Amino acid sequence: xxxxxxxxxxxxxxxxxxxxxxxxxxxxxxxxxxxxxxxxxxxxxxxxxxxxxxxxxxxxxxxxxxxxxxxxxxxxxxxxxxxxxxxxxxxxxxxxxxxxxxxxxxxxxxxxxxxxxxxxxxxxxxxxxxxxxxxxxxxxxxxxxxxxxxxxxxxxxxxxxxxxxxxxxxxxxxxxxxxxxxxxxxxxxxxxxxxxxxxxxxxxxxxxxxxxxxxxxxxxxxxxxxxxxxxxxxxxxxxxxxxxxxxxxxxxxxxxxxxxxxxxxxxxxxxxxxxxxxxxxxxxxxxxxxxxxx
Amino acid sequence: xxxxxxxxxxxxxxxxxxxxxxxxxxxxxxxxxxxxxxxxxxxxxxxxxxxxxxxxxxxxxxxxxxxxxxxxxxxxxxxxxxxxxxxxxxxxxxxxxxxxxxxxxxxxxxxxxxxxxxxxxxxxxxxxxxxxxxxxxxxxxxxxxxxxxxxxxxxxxxxxxxxxxxxxxxxxxxxxxxxxxxxxxxxxxxxxxxxxxxxxxxxxxxxxxxxxxxxxxxxxxxxxxxxxxxxxxxxxxxxxxxxxxxxxxxxxxxxxxxxxxxxxxxxxxxxxxxxxxxxxxxxxxxxxxxxxxxxxxxxxxxxxxxxxxxxxxxxxxxxxxxxxxxxxxxxxxxxxxxxxxxxxxxxxxxxxxxxxxxxxxxxxxxxxxxxxxxxxxxxxxxxxxxxxxxxxxxxxxxxxxxxxxxxxxxxxxxxxxxxxxxxxxxxxxxxxxxxxxxxxxxxxxxxxxxxxxxxxxxxxxxxxxxxxxxx
Numbered sequence: 001x002x003x004x005x006x007x008x009x010x011x012x013x014x015x016x017x018x019x020x021x022x023x024x025x026x027x028x029x030x031x032x033x034x035x036x037x038x039x040x041x042x043x044x045x046x047x048x049x050x051x052x053x054x055x056x057x058x059x060x061x062x063x064x065x066x067x068x069x070x071x072x073x074x075x076x077x078x079x080x081x082x083x084x085x086x087x088x089x090x091x092x093x094x095x096x097x098x099x100x101x102x103x104x105x106x107x108x109x110x111x112x113x114x115x116x117x118x119x120x121x122x123x124x125x126x127x128x129x130x131x132x133x134x135x136x137x138x139x140x141x142x143x144x145x146x147x148x149x150x151x152x153x154x155x156x157x158x159x160x161x162x163x164x165x166x167x168x169x170x171x172x173x174x175x176x177x178x179x180x181x182x183x184x185x186x187x188x189x190x191x192x193x194x195x196x197x198x199x200x201x202x203x204x205x206x207x208x209x210x211x212x213x214x215x216x217x218x219x220x221x222x223x224x225x226x227x228x229x230x231x232x233x234x235x236x237x238x239x240x241x242x243x244x245x246x247x248x249x250x251x252x253x254x255x256x257x258x259x260x261x262x263x264x265x266x267x268x269x270x271x272x273x274x275x276x277x278x279x280x281x282x283x284x285x286x287x288x289x290x291x292x293x294x
Numbered sequence: 295x296x297x298x299x300x301x302x303x304x305x306x307x308x309x310x311x312x313x314x315x316x317x318x319x320x321x322x323x324x325x326x327x328x329x330x331x332x333x334x335x336x337x338x339x340x341x342x343x344x345x346x347x348x349x350x351x352x353x354x355x356x357x358x359x360x361x362x363x364x365x366x367x368x369x370x371x372x373x374x375x376x377x378x379x380x381x382x383x384x385x386x387x388x389x390x391x392x393x394x395x396x397x398x399x400x401x402x403x404x405x406x407x408x409x410x411x412x413x414x415x416x417x418x419x420x421x422x423x424x425x426x427x428x429x430x431x432x433x434x435x436x437x438x439x440x441x442x443x444x445x446x447x448x449x450x451x452x453x454x455x456x457x458x459x460x461x462x463x464x465x466x467x468x469x470x471x472x473x474x475x476x477x478x479x480x481x482x483x484x485x486x487x488x489x490x491x492x493x494x495x496x497x498x499x500x501x502x503x504x505x506x507x508x509x510x511x512x513x514x515x516x517x518x519x520x521x522x523x524x525x526x527x528x529x530x531x532x533x534x535x536x537x538x539x540x541x542x543x544x545x546x547x548x549x550x551x552x553x554x555x556x557x558x559x560x561x562x563x564x565x566x567x568x569x570x571x572x573x574x575x576x577x578x579x580x581x582x583x584x585x586x587x588x589x590x591x592x593x594x595x596x597x598x599x600x601x602x603x604x605x606x607x608x609x610x611x612x613x614x615x616x617x618x619x620x621x622x623x624x625x626x627x628x629x630x631x632x633x634x635x636x637x638x639x640x641x642x643x644x645x646x647x648x649x650x651x652x653x654x655x656x657x658x659x660x661x662x663x664x665x666x667x668x669x670x671x672x673x674x675x676x677x678x679x680x681x682x683x684x685x686x687x688x689x690x691x692x693x694x695x696x697x698x699x700x701x702x703x704x705x706x707x708x709x710x711x712x713x714x715x716x717x718x719x720x721x722x723x724x725x726x727x728x729x730x731x732x733x734x735x736x737x738x739x740x741x742x743x744x745x746x747x748x749x750x751x752x753x754x755x756x757x758x759x760x761x762x763x764x765x
Contacts, residue, residue, distance in 0.1 A: 040726055041716040042349050043674060044439065046613035048726040050398060051443035055727075058403075060450040063728025125305065157301045269296040273304075 001029035004160070005140040006127055007071070008036055015168045016142030017071065019289070021078040022171035026200050028110040029137070031080070032117060034130055035067050039121045064118045068104050071116050075106070081114065082107045124153040136160045138291075142168075143283065151283040155264075155292055156272055161192065164283045164290045169257065176204045177258040177288075179250055180222055185263030189293035190226060193261045194233060203236040205258065209249050216243065247281045254288045261291045309351055312344035320367055332635035334367035338626060339635075339681055346677045353615030357622035369629050378625040382585040383497035387490040388617040389590025393573065394440035395611045396594075396603040400563050403444045407451060411549050416541040418456075422473055423528045425449065429477030430524045434484025434517065435574060439719035445474040446723060451549065453729060455542050468730045469535040472738055473527075475730070476712065478720035480527050480742075483709050484520040486512050486586060487577065490620050491676045491709065493586065495701050497624055498683040502631050503690070503697040509577035509586065511765050515698070519706060519753055523746065530741050562602050569596045616676075623680035636684035637692075643685070644692045654695060659754045662686070662700065663747055666707025674717055678708040698762045703754050710746035713739040 005020035007013035017033065024031040040048040055062055061069075072088065075081050082089040091105040091113075102118040119126045127139060140163045143151050154162055178193045180186050197204050206226050210219040223239050230237040242249050254260055265277030272280070279292045303310065319337035324330045338360060345356045357379075364375045406428060414420035425445070433441040452470040460466070482489040486496055486509050496512070499505040507515075559567075573593035581589050597603035630636040652658050669678040686704045690697040712718050713736050715725035724730055 037728075040722055041674075042353050042615065043619075043676075043716070044613070044719040044722040046611065046615075047439040047443060047719050048723050050395075050611050051446050051723040051726060054398065054403060054443050055447050055450065058447040058451065060447060060454060063726075066728070122305070124301075128301075153301075153304070157297060269300055273300045 001027055001137045002032070002135065003027075003029050003138050003140060004032050004034060004127070004130060004134075004136045006034045006036065006123065007142065008038070008123065013142050014074070016140060016165045017074055018078065019165050019168040019171065020140040020163075021075055021080050023140070023200075024108070024112075025078060025080055026171060027196075028108075028112060030113045031108070032115040032130070032134065032136070033071050033075075034126065035064075035071065035116070035118045036123045036126045037064065037067075037118060037120045064102050067118065068102075068116050072104070072106065075114060080108055082109050082111070123150065124157060127154065127158055131159055138163055140165060142166075148284060152276070152280045155277070155280050155283055156269075159294065161294045162292045164292070166289050167256070167287055168289060171200060172202075173257060174200075174202055174259040174289075175255075175257050176202050177207055177250075177254055177260045178204050178226070179207045179209070179246075179260060179262040180226060181209070181263075182218060182222060183263060183266050185266050185293070187263070189261055189263035189291075190229070192293040193291075194229060194235065196261075197230075197235050198233050202259075203238075204230055205238045205240060205253075206230070207250065207253055208239075208241045209246050210241070210243055211245070213243070216241070246278050247285070250278075250282055251286050254286060256288070259289050259291060260286065261293065264292055264294045306350040308344055308348035312341040312350075315344065316341035316363065326638075327634070327641065328638045329634050331367075331369055331633040332630075332638055334363075334369060335626065335629045335633050335635040336639075338363045338367065339630065342623065342626065342677070343673060343681070346673055354618045357618045360622040360626055364625065364629060369633065375625070378628055379621045381497055381621075381624060382587040383493040383624060384617050384621040385587025386486070386493045386585075386590050387620055388612070388614075389587055389594055390437055390487045390490070390493075391612045391616060392594045392603070392608050393487075393570065393590060393597065394437040395607055396566055396597045397436055397570065398440045398443050398611070399603065399607060400566050401560070402563070403447050405559070405563075406445060407448045407549055410448065411546050416543055416545050418537045418540055418542055419532065421452065421542060421545075422469055422531060422537070423525075425452070425470060425473040426477040426528045426531070427524055429474050430481035430484075430520060430527075432481075433478035433720070434481040434488050434520055436570070437488055438478035438482040439723060442474060442478045442720035442723040445478070446471075446727060449474045449724070450727060450729070452542070455545055455548050458548070459543050460540055465731075465734070466535050466537050468734060469531055469537060471724050471727060471730050472535075472734060473531060475718075475721045475724035475735075476527055476531070476738060476742060477524065479712050479718040480523045480710070481520045482718065482720070483705055484513070484517050485509065485574075485577075487574070487590070489675070489709070490616055491679045491705060494620060494624055494627075494676065494680050495683060495705050496586070498627060498687055499697065499701055501628060502684060502687045503701075505697055506582065507698070507765065508582040509574075510579075513578070515702060515758060515761055515765070516705075518757065519749065522749055523710075526745050526749065527742060530738065530745060534738060534741065565600045566597070566602045569593055569600070569602070572596070620676060620680065623677055627680050627684045630681075630684045631688070636688045639685045640688035640692050643689055647693075654693065656751065656755060658693075658695075659703065659751050660747070662703045663707040663750050663754070666704045667711035667743060667747070670708030671711035671713050671717060675705075675708040675711075679704055682708070696759060696762050698765065699754055699758045702758050703750060706746070706750045706753070710750070711739070711743055713743070 007017055089107040104116045106114040108114045138161045139158055141154050142165045176197055208219040208223045210216055219241050223241050283290045316337040320334050324333050365372050410424050414424045429445050449470040453467045456467045486492040576589045686700045687697050690700045712721050715721050715735050
């Protein structure tokens, strides 16, 4: 497993990083933390780069170096970094890679790879570039508030599964709200959720929603199949079968301790572009952390 | 496939919106005194403004768009349009940028720090004043972006010393960085070589008003404003940040410990400074006969021949987007003039002035400064001058005002509206250090703009009309 945690310089990024680190500690996965520095206006980008190069000759720390140190400190606090003689075990110190990307590479406490990367530019575009280069299992991004375009872009335009972090808590204190339907994407979400719940020891609240009375039997049988699966792996669970509008029902059922897990929309890209999708609406309007499995 | 395309459409949505707007304006029926071609130019101007503000595409791409649309909208033959892109001002801008790279490549930054140490001792007020004045004086000749690159490390060392002396202090330390950003921005109108925007105005005066202003004449007109503004900037900063009487203790020993002992000027340093002095002297003496651009290229040639600059540095460190963009906006400005679009806008402005019963007095100057500042704040100074220049010069014709005075109002006004980190190259470079908050630019920029407004009005009322008589 390889997680990408994407952060900016804001407070909610710190919380996102803590949640991402918590997940990685439990899952023993590889982790890349991507700090996306706000882009300098194109008018003056060359000049800004020249100034940054000049700074390297001086005994002052750049913003990138300070951010990398802060991120490393948080990872050390979380017990994620392997320490040798009281110092972090470093594969390589911060260095500039191709196309303005800076990277620092550490070893994790379970031997996994921990990378801190810095890019400049638009956050969605940076994530896209990153996911094109490396095969990530999950992208973790903090969402600053309601109605954010960022949430829609991340869910709609990134290829790996996405965890949109809102009001984060300690990983172990979450319950999973697994939202299911008969779609292939939902079944993929079910598979992912069961494996994750098993690894994290997380209880699951199963939610099957149907819009019309004649769909109730289908929803019941889906819930029963999933219940059997959860029981087989000994995962604590509850079953909820509800009728109503999907988005509204999920938002109504979600409690503060819930991590909402759902599949991606099966609508076409063009349909989603104009009319949105259930995961996007949950990500935008809800107050819970949302995992969209792709 | 679709997902990728949809993402690109969303990411570049302002480009599509701007294109749509340009097409709508282009296909609107012509009315009144505005010709069909004038309307097409205004369509391209509207599109350019949106592209410059929202940056959905890289800078040179905006130039390509302008070039293609000028041809497609039938403003002139392809040869005419392409010719309108090249002028002495564009060569001057490119040459100045190359010379600036030669200066940045030397070790001037460390020497500046030692110079400040010797000059100011441990007095924080003297240090701030020293940074403002030194940055300003250099930026008034070399270009603000190169001076910001040179002075940024100096300011960051000062921040470190301040923090070692006084710890985290509620943001007072950032006064050193802000001093560099605003010191450079304020002085960037001192000479034509200080900023690309100045070269644009020179071109417009020459082409649209028949006013051939040389390098030295510009200095006579504009430098006094810089000399007044720099101390005022120091006072504004001292009032906002209130560093008190706290000192930068152990300043000299810290610098020696952390930066090393002061080195003597190397041969390369002397050569670079010497070439810069020769170039400035040539600009002041022969630029009227051979042009500003060729003189800048003589300087570049000397730098390359003496080995203080190599072509790799030039290709890597010169922002070629700037001369290319300014070439296109100058072209657009010239088409605004020749198609009557600028005159139409000036007429409309004059009608509004008549309706408001504003004549030639202080309210008129005040309004022009305000318009320049607002446009500069929205578009950044270069594009603001490029697009408003022809309108202001036509306004001068329509109202009988002096084109030199109105041009100077535009240059000064557009350059002194630094409310955001992206308003000038120096502000952007300093913001890139990550140690100055975005709102600090607004806090300082707003107060400085208020002071500048008064100073520019005074200059436009008394000094510039006075010197205009002698030029």
